[in-house]
Amino acid sequence: MKKTYSPPVIERNVIGMMNKHGHGTSSPVCDVIDGVRVADLLKEHGSPLFIYSERALREKYRAAHRAFSKRYASVQFAWSYKTNYLKAVCQVFHQEGAIAEVVSDFEYDKARNLGVPGHQIIYNGPYKTRASLERAVAEGAKIQIDNLDELLLLEDVARQAGKKPDVGIRVFADCGIQPVWSKFGFQYENYDAYRAIKRIHAGGKLNLTGLHMHVGTFILAPAAYGVAAAKLMVLAEVARNEFGFTVEYIDLGGGFASSNTLHNQYLPGEQSAPSFDAYAEALVDGIHSQLPAGRVPPKLYLETGRALVDDAGYLATTVRAVKRTATGQPAIVVDAGVNLLYTANWYKFNIRPAQPTMSAPTPTVIYGCLCMNIDVLRDQAALPSLGVGDAIVFHPVGAYNQTQSMQFITYRPRAVMIGMNGKVEVIREREDLRYVEEMERLPAHLQPEAPDAGNKLVKLRA
Numbered sequence: 001m002k003k004t005y006s007p008p009v010i011e012r013n014v015i016g017m018m019n020k021h022g023h024g025t026s027s028p029v030c031d032v033i034d035g036v037r038v039a040d041l042l043k044e045h046g047s048p049l050f051i052y053s054e055r056a057l058r059e060k061y062r063a064a065h066r067a068f069s070k071r072y073a074s075v076q077f078a079w080s081y082k083t084n085y086l087k088a089v090c091q092v093f094h095q096e097g098a099i100a101e102v103v104s105d106f107e108y109d110k111a112r113n114l115g116v117p118g119h120q121i122i123y124n125g126p127y128k129t130r131a132s133l134e135r136a137v138a139e140g141a142k143i144q145i146d147n148l149d150e151l152l153l154l155e156d157v158a159r160q161a162g163k164k165p166d167v168g169i170r171v172f173a174d175c176g177i178q179p180v181w182s183k184f185g186f187q188y189e190n191y192d193a194y195r196a197i198k199r200i201h202a203g204g205k206l207n208l209t210g211l212h213m214h215v216g217t218f219i220l221a222p223a224a225y226g227v228a229a230a231k232l233m234v235l236a237e238v239a240r241n242e243f244g245f246t247v248e249y250i251d252l253g254g255g256f257a258s259s260n261t262l263h264n265q266y267l268p269g270e271q272s273a274p275s276f277d278a279y280a281e282a283l284v285d286g287i288h289s290q291l292p293a294g295r296v297p298p299k300l301y302l303e304t305g306r307a308l309v310d311d312a313g314y315l316a317t318t319v320r321a322v323k324r325t326a327t328g329q330p331a332i333v334v335d336a337g338v339n340l341l342y343t344a345n346w347y348k349f350n351i352r353p354a355q356p357t358m359s360a361p362t363p364t365v366i367y368g369c370l371c372m373n374i375d376v377l378r379d380q381a382a383l384p385s386l387g388v389g390d391a392i393v394f395h396p397v398g399a400y401n402q403t404q405s406m407q408f409i410t411y412r413p414r415a416v417m418i419g420m421n422g423k424v425e426v427i428r429e430r431e432d433l434r435y436v437e438e439m440e441r442l443p444a445h446l447q448p449e450a451p452d453a454g455n456k457l458v459k460l461r462a
């Protein structure tokens with residue numbers, strides 16, 4: 001039989017999606033998370049929905065801890081609250097052995113409320129209230145001094161409390177990452193950090209036991225941690241030899257990259273993010289490069305945030321309208337806005353439909369549901385053709401979205417956690433009108449029933 005002729009066609013090869021040229025790096029469909037169907041989750045808990053995997057949280061934590069503990073005897077992780085301070089998320093990390101790292105009085109309260117004792121809280125940040133410093137001193141928290149004004153304030157707090165608290169100072173240095181973050185701490189290169197230590201010694205009110213450096217965030221060059229650790233070790237020797245302080249710990253902050261993909265990155269994040277082993281290798285080498293023979297190595301604190309929690313978080317949304325842009329490109333409106341996905345500014349998330357489909361992926365605009373032109377979740381996502389009611393899943397979104405999401409135009413949705421046993425638990429309720437208006441106060445003369453309020457206005461207009 002004669003074969004029928006079919007004309008050649010040119011199909012756009014969309015990177016990251018399955019096509020005849022091979023597979024992308026991630027499965028193009030996300031219909032099941034930890035054995036639970038996304039469709040069932042949305043039916044039960046509403047759309048949109050934040051979904052966290054307890055398994056992913058624990059596995060990441062253990063992988064990170066293993067990478068360091070197999071190279072270094074004394075390692076302690078401190079969970080960076082600001083990265084995600086849902087109680088359930090914090091508690092998983094605390095159960096795994098992490099202490100808390102907080103950067104405000106609010107976060108300090110949150111950690112204490114979860115039962116974390118003061119001495120297991122690392123207190124960072126460029127502004128700490130006097131009241132919170134008093135509490136931190138009384139409870140033995142690990143305060144990391146950010147600046148000279150705070151140093152003087154803390155000396156006064158210590159004097160009043162009649163205590164000589166152990167403290168750390170935050171240091172910043174050129175570790176090969178540009179731009180160098182100079183907002184936080186005392187500079188290493190210009191001797192500000194040295195002078196801060198000298199001042200602590202001269203003041204006689206505080207005892208320096210720690211040195212802290214958080215190089216930056218999403219650091220793709222592990223070598224930076226080697227440089228940072230080496231510089232802190234040099235400073236520790238100076239503190240010992242010149243001022244008699246024993247630096248018991250160095251804290252290298254957070255900043256390890258998650259598997260997310262930056263907008264300007266070509267390779268998917270799963271391929272370009274350094275491994276925990278690579279970070280650990282560089283960092284531990286940096287410590288040893290400056291450790292004098294016979295000296296007890298300091299304890300190592302790490303405040304890893306996004307690299308531990310990003311992968312564990314998903315946002316499931318539902319298509320509510322299908323459109324075309326002015327140039328004819330397919331577009332969809334989903335029921336979540338950028339107010340829930342702050343990190344859409346930096347990342348190309350994996351965006352996958354939650355139901356299998358045979359249609360070929362096409363670059364599609366994803367509009368959020370806010371009545372604002374800037375509310376675009378992605379200007380080009382490779383998606384099959386979708387209809388109203390279909391669900392799509394954004395991943396990884398576990399870092400910084402929950403904490404930076406704001407109540408704006410819409411209620412913020414529920415968050416659930418899929419437990420180790422597959423049981424789904426609500427870990428944050430969907431907001432409602434009562435929650436949003438709880439802190440508002442309406443003055444008496446503006447009450448709807450006030451005799452001379454609204455009616456007057458109507459009269460004036462008439």
Ligand SMILES: *Cc1c(COP(=O)(O)O)cnc(C)c1O
Nearest residue numbers: 080124217254255303304305306
């Ligand atoms: C934000 C922050 C962290 C966590 O940073 P990641 O980049 O999310 O790992 C750790 N330490 C300090 C002081 C921070 O400000």
